[in-house]
Each structure stands twice: as structure tokens, then as C-alpha cells.
Amino acid sequence: MRWRKRGHIYVPDGSVEWAQAYAFPPTPFDVGDVRLRLYVAFCDLNTVGRLGYVDVSSADPGAVVGVATEPLLDIGLPGCFDDNGLLPTRVLAVGDRLYLYYVGYQLGTRVRYFQFQGLAYSDDGGRSFRRASRVPILDRSDREPLHRTSAFVDRAGDRFRMWYVAGDEWLLVGGRSLPRYNLRYLESDDGVTWGPAGEVCLDFADEDEHAFGRPWVFEHDGRHKMLYSVRRRSIGYRLGYAESSDGRTWERRDSEVGIDVSESGWDSQEIAYGAVVLREDRGAWLFYNGNEPGRTGFGYAELESWQ
Numbered sequence: 001m002r003w004r005k006r007g008h009i010y011v012p013d014g015s016v017e018w019a020q021a022y023a024f025p026p027t028p029f030d031v032g033d034v035r036l037r038l039y040v041a042f043c044d045l046n047t048v049g050r051l052g053y054v055d056v057s058s059a060d061p062g063a064v065v066g067v068a069t070e071p072l073l074d075i076g077l078p079g080c081f082d083d084n085g086l087l088p089t090r091v092l093a094v095g096d097r098l099y100l101y102y103v104g105y106q107l108g109t110r111v112r113y114f115q116f117q118g119l120a121y122s123d124d125g126g127r128s129f130r131r132a133s134r135v136p137i138l139d140r141s142d143r144e145p146l147h148r149t150s151a152f153v154d155r156a157g158d159r160f161r162m163w164y165v166a167g168d169e170w171l172l173v174g175g176r177s178l179p180r181y182n183l184r185y186l187e188s189d190d191g192v193t194w195g196p197a198g199e200v201c202l203d204f205a206d207e208d209e210h211a212f213g214r215p216w217v218f219e220h221d222g223r224h225k226m227l228y229s230v231r232r233r234s235i236g237y238r239l240g241y242a243e244s245s246d247g248r249t250w251e252r253r254d255s256e257v258g259i260d261v262s263e264s265g266w267d268s269q270e271i272a273y274g275a276v277v278l279r280e281d282r283g284a285w286l287f288y289n290g291n292e293p294g295r296t297g298f299g300y301a302e303l304e305s306w307q
Helices: none
Strands: 002-010 021-032 035-043 049-057 064-067 086-094 097-107 113-122 147-156 159-173 176-188 199-202 209-212 216-220 223-232 236-244 272-278 284-289 298-305
Touching: 002 049, 002 064, 021 049, 021 086, 021 272, 021 284, 021 298, 035 086, 049 086, 049 097, 086 147, 097 147, 147 176, 147 216, 159 209, 216 272, 223 272, 236 272
Parallel strands: 113 147, 176 209
Antiparallel strands: 002 298, 021 035, 035 049, 049 064, 086 097, 097 113, 147 159, 159 176, 176 199, 209 223, 216 223, 223 236, 272 284, 284 298
16 A cells, blocks of 8 residues: 555644543544544543544545534543543444444553453434443453453444454563553454454564554455554554455555654654545545654545555
């Protein structure tokens, strides 16, 4: 692939208490009326995220046409898995209802934090959401005790498919504690109940890599394609790319991702959390975060070539 960067779209200006900074990860959903909605987490001064959105023109994503003025989903009750913030990873239409898959954050004592995957529903077209439950749909298990999170969910016939990150280790690197988790795969009958552990579908290329970010899976020319974020000890996040014939076994082709950091500006140090929107003209938009993934907001690129 080859992408042409079209510019920065949005970051909060700090004028709203619950949305002081960050807008991540951009999670697109077509709400009609020539608008494309990008669900994101906006963070307060304590870096606690709540669900918001930025609406852009579906013909010109650089044009912002609306921004959430109140949280669509607030943090969980004290002691719950999402009491220190949440962020969206996928919005999926299931009949007349929208399923919001989101990451819940809870602070730890001997480790910095825990991340588990939650689910919320919308019955008003995505204007508000309510939790499916106060506990995560991907809770800790013996094989995945520390992180089960950052899920992308899709449907194939009567089955739900999930690509997510999971792991059981924290690393100490240069005096800093870093999580270690790779990409895994699960299936479900209803999109709510999932197994206790998935199969690894994308693993680390070398010792420098220690974490993956939210994947984004789509089909093109009869192939499953995935954009994902990979975090390295040496340089932080970059986007990666993989292909698959069945969605379970993937071949990494990072050299073909077609986009990298800029020489200067808001995405000059890191790029992460890519999401692809396919267009009717067989083109595509790519939305992504930049430096300190999410703090500088998000921008977009336009597909120039699939090759």
C-alpha cells in the first residue's frame, strides 16, 4: 500500500473539563447524513478517558462538522475494571443495535495498570451508550491474567470474530515498567461470551518489540488485511501490516504498510491506532494517531495505491 498524508484533523483545545487532551484511538462508524463519526476517548487533566466523538465530512474528512459536548459513556464505578478511564476500539452494528467494544483501565499497585475489554450498547444510533455489564467481557484468565484488551470485532455469517491483545508479563526497561502482549484471535456465537484464551495470530518479530495496539481488519480483493500498531523499546509505536487468507493465520508485511512518521510536527515521533474506511470508488481513508499516541489527536491519509 501507499498512503498520502492529508493532515491533522482534531485535538481538544482544553476548554472542556472532561476533554482537555487526547483523541484516541479514532474508531470510525458511518452515521449517514454525509457524516463519518470517529469515536474517540477524550482525557481530563488526570488522563482519564471518556467516550466522545468527532464528526467529519465523509467526502472531506479534514472538515470537522461536529464534536461531542458530553461523554457518551462515562467511567465505571469505583473498583470496577473501567474506573480509571475507557477508550473505544470498535463500533459494530448488530441488527438495530450498536455494539461498542471498549478498553477499561484500572490502576494497579505492583503493576502500573490493568486493561480488560468491555461492551456497551446503543439503541439510539450511537448518540448514547449503556454498559452490557459492570464487568468485562474479556476478563482475566489463567493463561491471560494481566491484559485482554484492544479488540477489533467483526461478523462472518453467524459467528463473531475478535482480534485482540493479551499477555501475562511486565518488563523493566531502563527503569520503566512496560507491558508485554501480542495479538490473539477468538470466536463467539453472540459477540458477548468469549473463551478464556485465544490463539496467537501475530507475534513479535524480535526482542525490541513488546506490545501491539488495536488492530483493524478489513477485506480487499479476496484477502483479509490488517493494520495494527507495534510498540518497540527503541522508537515507540509504528504501524504494521499483515495479510491472511482465513483471518486466523497472518503473514507480517510491515514493509508494505506505506506510511511512517513525518519529519516534523504532530506525527513526527510515533504513529499508531490506524483505522481504514473503504470508499465506494475502491479508494480508502486511513485515520491514525500521532506523537505520544493520542495526546496530539488524530489525522488522516488517503490511499494512493494498493500496491
